[in-house]
Structure formats: structure tokens, C-alpha cells
Amino acid sequence: MEINYLEDQFLSKTLFLHEEFLEINYIPDILIHRETELILLSKIFVKLLEDPFLISRKVTIQGEIGIGKTVIAKTFGKMLLMSSEKRNLNIKYIHINCRKEKTPYNILNRIFFHLNCKFSSRGYSVQELITFLEDYLKKSQIYLVLTLDELNYLQFSNFNLIYSLSRLNETNYDRKNFISLIIIVRNLILLGNLDDSTKSTLQGNIISLKKYTKNQIIDILSARIKISIKQDVFSTELIEYIASQIESSGDIRKGLNIIRNSTKIAESKELDKVSKKEIDSALNNIIPNLQFDIIDSLNLHENILLFSILDSIIDFGESKITFVEIKENYGKLCLNLHKTPRKNTQLWIYLQHFANFGLISINTISKNIKGRKSFISINDLPIETMHKKLGNKIRSFNSQM
Numbered sequence: 001m002e003i004n005y006l007e008d009q010f011l012s013k014t015l016f017l018h019e020e021f022l023e024i025n026y027i028p029d030i031l032i033h034r035e036t037e038l039i040l041l042s043k044i045f046v047k048l049l050e051d052p053f054l055i056s057r058k059v060t061i062q063g064e065i066g067i068g069k070t071v072i073a074k075t076f077g078k079m080l081l082m083s084s085e086k087r088n089l090n091i092k093y094i095h096i097n098c099r100k101e102k103t104p105y106n107i108l109n110r111i112f113f114h115l116n117c118k119f120s121s122r123g124y125s126v127q128e129l130i131t132f133l134e135d136y137l138k139k140s141q142i143y144l145v146l147t148l149d150e151l152n153y154l155q156f157s158n159f160n161l162i163y164s165l166s167r168l169n170e171t172n173y174d175r176k177n178f179i180s181l182i183i184i185v186r187n188l189i190l191l192g193n194l195d196d197s198t199k200s201t202l203q204g205n206i207i208s209l210k211k212y213t214k215n216q217i218i219d220i221l222s223a224r225i226k227i228s229i230k231q232d233v234f235s236t237e238l239i240e241y242i243a244s245q246i247e248s249s250g251d252i253r254k255g256l257n258i259i260r261n262s263t264k265i266a267e268s269k270e271l272d273k274v275s276k277k278e279i280d281s282a283l284n285n286i287i288p289n290l291q292f293d294i295i296d297s298l299n300l301h302e303n304i305l306l307f308s309i310l311d312s313i314i315d316f317g318e319s320k321i322t323f324v325e326i327k328e329n330y331g332k333l334c335l336n337l338h339k340t341p342r343k344n345t346q347l348w349i350y351l352q353h354f355a356n357f358g359l360i361s362i363n364t365i366s367k368n369i370k371g372r373k374s375f376i377s378i379n380d381l382p383i384e385t386m387h388k389k390l391g392n393k394i395r396s397f398n399s400q401m
């Protein structure tokens with residue numbers, strides 16, 4: 001065989017040095033423009049390094065999407081571990097994302113997993129698991145610094161978990177402490193009506209992150225481009241242009257996605273530089289991060305339902321469709337996937353959920369005495385990109401089963 005396209009691909013020029021450094025979860029060695037926050041966290045926790053079991057701290061970090069909340073906590077976690085190892089202390093830092101672990105049961109299981117504590121939690125109540133955690137920490141003399149990230153994804157009814165965890169320190173007879181909490185939310189107000197005890201837990205130390213300025217965005221993006229993409233692919237003016245596109249939200253995640261996607265577009269055109277044109281096409285295909293996170297957190301049926309809406313819209317070439325049309329498409333998809341379709345009432349709950357997060361709009365018009373008709377449309381979002389993402393997700397759900 002003479003022609004091998006695989007070899008061609010292999011030889012084709014890449015513009016990346018380390019594409020993986022553009023991933024959102026990558027933790028840069030240096031966190032520029034967040035020194036103040038890291039120093040503040042260090043001041044709050046420094047006593048822990050004298051005698052951890054004497055104190056317990058509760059800190060809430062709040063701020064909009066993509067402005068460094070997660071990376072600050074993780075960087076601080078790394079610093080804490082370094083200092084604790086240096087002093088032979090048994091401090092563990094565990095970072096849990098509540099968008100992935102949505103229930104107290106899952107969160108606790110995740111904690112046990114990270115503590116390397118192997119036991120079967122099946123059949124235990126949440127309260128029993130908390131008691132078990134307490135016993136385990138005491139027995140092993142471990143001090144736990146626990147970050148609950150994206151707490152807004154935990155259902156309100158489960159918020160007493162936070163209270164129970166923070167109480168863990170007070171209930172034991174020798175008054176030793178075993179846990180400190182770092183809570184991360186977009187905005188404390190979004191958490192709604194919390195009971196007083198949880199509220200007081202969360203409102204201890206609040207670190208509110210400000211959005212980055214345009215110049216700070218330029219610094220952060222430039223540093224990231226330097227380690228992940230070949231020299232001269234992005235000009236200074238181009239980085240400024242990207243920064244001006246994300247200045248209003250201050251969302252670095254969006255900036256990183258633009259950089260990565262536009263580089264891929266340039267690669268596919270076999271260019272050796274990225275220009276404004278590639279940035280613009282990357283911008284048009286990016287799902288805003290809030291909606292992206294929501295999509296990421298959907299369960300299988302929500303996923304199928306949203307996919308059917310997009311599918312029908314693309315298929316019919318219309319901007320809005322009726323509930324009946326969606327339901328029909330959804331039913332077909334469920335059949336293909338060998339799943340039992342959810343009932344109408346449940347589907348409406350899902351639709352309302354999509355609407356609450358700004359994915360869709362529902363327009364209901366009273367037709368006549370016979371009743372009302374509802375039209376569903378997708379908000380100003382890249383339909384094709386979302387369709388593709390959801391399709392992939394459904395496939396991966398299916399392959400897991």
C-alpha cells in the first residue's frame with residue numbers, strides 16, 4: 001500500500017506545543033493576578049500548620065464563571081500539602097465538584113475514595129456515613145480540608161450536609177477538630193433561603209473574586225499561550241482582540257476555548273498563524289460556559305429530550321417547535337436506545353429546567369377553548385455544536401450501560 005493517510009496526518013504540522021495545557025483543569029505553576037486571594041487564604045489557614053486539630057475554618061469563595069475560583073482553591077490545596085508534608089502533619093486536601101457529585105451520598109463516597117478508605121457504603125444513610133467519616137478521621141488522625149466546588153448544583157434539600165460536616169468538629173468529646181471547609185459558589189445569593197445554621201457556616205469568611213481587567217486577561221492568556229502553542233502563532237494584537245471579546249464576562253475559560261478552537265481551525269486550513277477570521281469562527285461555535293456546564297450535568301433523559309429539540313429544529317429548519325413534535329422525536333429516540341420514555345409531566349419539568357437556565361424559551365399561546373399550545377425555541381446558542389455534543393454524550397451514556 002502506497003498511500004497511508006495516517007502517516008500524512010502524523011506528519012502534518014501542528015501549531016500546538018502542549019494542547020493539554022489549554023484544558024480548563026490544568027493548574028498553571030504560577031497564578032498571576034490572584035496573589036491577594038492566595039495570601040488571604042494562607043492567613044486564614046496558617047494556624048492549621050501549628051496544630052491542625054485545634055482549629056477549624058470555613059471559607060466561601062464566590063465569583064462569576066471562569067475567573068479562577070477552582071484554580072485558586074486547588075493551588076492553595078497544593079501549597080497546604082507542601083507545607084504540611086514539610087512539618088510531618090497528616091493534612092489531606094480534597095476537592096469535590098458538586099456538579100459531578102450532586103448528592104451528599106456521592107460526595108461522601110468521593111471523600112472516602114480520596115482518603116483511600118475502602119469500604120462498602122451501600123445501605124448506609126448519609127448520617128451514618130458522616131459518623132463513619134468522623135470515626136475514620138479520628139482513628140487515623142487525619143485532618144481534612146474539604147473543598148465543595150460549584151455548590152449551587154447541590155439541591156437545596158441537601159444543604160444540611162454542610163452543617164453536619166461542620167458540626168463534626170463540635171460533637172466529639174475531646175473537642176478536637178478534624179475538618180475545615182472551603183465552599184465555592186457563583187454567588188451566595190443564588191443559594192436561596194438557607195437555614196440559619198448553614199448560612200452562618202457559609203458566611204464566616206467570604207472571599208469575593210473580582211473580574212479580571214482586560215490587561216490582566218491579556219497577561220493570563222499570553223502566559224498560557226506561551227506554554228501551549230508554538231511561538232508567533234498568536235500575535236500580541238490578536239491576544240488583545242480575544243481579551244476584548246471576553247472582557248465583559250472576564251471568563252478565562254472562554255478565552256482558553258477560543259484559543260484552542262481557533263488554533264485547530266487554523267491547523268485544518270494549514271495556516272501557520274491564527275488570524276482574526278479563525279477567532280471569529282471559533283467564537284460563533286462556542287457554547288457559553290454557563291449553558292455548557294448545564295448541558296454537562298444533564299441526566300440521560302434530559303439529554304435525550306434536549307437532543308430531540310435540537311434535532312427537530314435542525315430537521316424542520318424552523319426556529320420553534322411544538323411540545324407534541326418534540327415528544328414524538330423524543331419517543332422515537334428512546335425506542336432506538338431501548339429506554340422507557342418519561343411521562344409528560346416529567347418532560348415538562350425538564351423543559352422548565354432548561355428554560356430556567358436559559359437554554360430554551362417556552363411560549364404558550366391560548367388557541368381556543370380546546371386549549372393552549374406551547375412553542376419551544378432554542379435561545380441564542382450554537383445549535384449545531386450543542387447537537388453534536390449531546391449526541392456524543394448520549395452515545396457515551398449508552399456505551400456505559
Ligand SMILES: Nc1ncnc2c1ncn2[C@@H]1O[C@H](COP(=O)(O)OP(=O)(O)O)[C@@H](O)[C@H]1O
Nearest residue numbers: 024031032034065066067068069070071252253
Ligand atoms: N490568575 C490566573 N492565572 C492563570 N490561569 C488562570 C487564572 N485564573 C484563571 N485561570 C485559568 O482559567 C481557567 C478558568 O479558571 P477556573 O478556576 O476554572 O474558574 P472558575 O472556577 O471561577 O469557573 C482555568 O483553566 C484556570 O487555570
Ligand SMILES: [Mg+2]
Nearest residue numbers: 069070071149
Ligand atoms: Mg470552577
